[in-house]
Amino acid sequence: MDALAIGPATRVLVLTGAGVSAESGVPTFRGAGGLWEGHPIEQVASPQGFQRDPTLVWRFYSLRRAAMAGIVPNPAHRALVALEQRLGDRFLLVTQNVDGLHRDAGSERMIEIHGNLMTSRCTTCDRPPFRDTTAYADGTLPLCVLCSERGVTALLRPHIVWFGEWLDPDHLARVEAFIGAGGHDLLFIAIGTSGLVYPAAGFVEDVRYRGGRTVLVNAERPENARAFDAVHLGPAGELLPALLGCGQ
Ligand SMILES: NC(=O)c1ccc[n+]([C@@H]2O[C@H](COP(=O)([O-])OP(=O)(O)OC[C@H]3O[C@@H](n4cnc5c(N)ncnc54)[C@H](O)[C@@H]3O)[C@@H](O)[C@H]2O)c1
Ligand SMILES: [Zn+2]
Structure with a gap:
């Protein structure tokens, strides 16, 4: 599989959901x-x-x-850390997960929009x-x-953040600022999330509107797969290191 094209000016927004932690042994709810x-x-x-x-x-x-005792990050979490180290401020990770595994792996430019279990x-x-x-x-x-x-x-x-509660407006503003920070060389990668519901669905539309590319990495094809320029079906822990070219 070819790695995604990420050039010296590419800004990358990543959104992760429960699927990115599935291979660490954290169950998804819908599953x-x-x-x-x-x-x-x-x-x-x-x-x-x-x-x-x-x-x-x-x-x-x-x-x-x-x-969560004994649960550790998997190659998907680590591939995102490697990408952040390469891109610095051209990288932003938004996670719907509350398990803290991205932070454990070493992600820093990261927003936990649904809060934190611990x-x-x-x-x-x-x-x-x-x-x-x-x-x-x-x-x-x-x-x-x-x-x-x-x-x-x-x-x-x-x-x-429970069902029926609002996301922190500061978090959303930070994501919007990142998306709107200029340049069409914007890449959105949704991982392990159905991509169907807000805010994922909103991010993908925003990025498309600005001429950016949109990629989904998920175990199954969601109904809105057409909103993505590319869909990679399979386990995130196997696909991401290859897609991000960090060969773990
Ligand atoms: N780890 C956590 O913190 C955790 C666990 C359960 C639920 N939640 C949160 O609760 C809400 C609803 O959860 P949900 O489970 O319905 O999540 P979701 O709607 O984000 O769906 C999970 C998606 O991950 C995919 N998936 C499963 N295993 C995968 C793998 N190995 N690689 C790639 N994709 C994979 C599934 O096909 C599914 O489409 C979300 O906000 C979710 O993030 C968080
Ligand atoms: Zn008090």
Whole structure:
């Protein structure tokens, strides 16, 4: 397979989804039928679900945190690090994944638009989100210690963008600025994501509008495959090192 043409002026925007972590052993949701222990995924990943049953939600995220033990980045994550090192500020990675594997691999110019599994935040005060790898014991509801010191009982919640919640407008602005920063030599690569839903669908249209190239690397052909100039079907961990010419 020929490597993608990436010249000295090419700017590369990458979007990754759950598929890029599949070969590391992180399950995709849809692969499991969109259910978790019989619960529709929205029940454990929405503000309404958290209001109704925070214990269930914390159980779900605690298990997901625990399941990350021993999980390491795969050649797809590493190929993206190598590309970033080659391109510097002409590279931007946007990930829908919350598993932190891109950061573990060494990616720096990276936006986690759906948050991070190992980060929590207070539901009440405005302390910044903080690293929290705790898998809370079943039935435990973690409280904010800063609020407790003020005599306020406030739950922590995972720093994850749930169904029905908005993406951080600063994140989207950063992506738009990158896309709009001039020049037609723009390449968009979507990896391990169906590419059908917002924001992926929006990025691909934006890049096309500006005359850029669009490439999809995915295990299966999505319905909007025609929005991409090229579609490479197969496992990201095998295809990406070849496509990005970093031969791992
Ligand atoms: N690792 C994580 O952090 C993680 C895991 C599950 C879900 N999520 C997030 O939840 C939301 C919905 O998740 P979803 O699972 O439906 O993801 P999705 O809609 O992004 O779809 C995953 C895509 O990856 C493809 N895929 C599977 N294995 C692949 C591989 N080895 N190489 C290339 N492509 C592969 C599938 O064909 C599918 O089209 C997304 O935001 C997703 O990123 C994140
Ligand atoms: Zn607090």
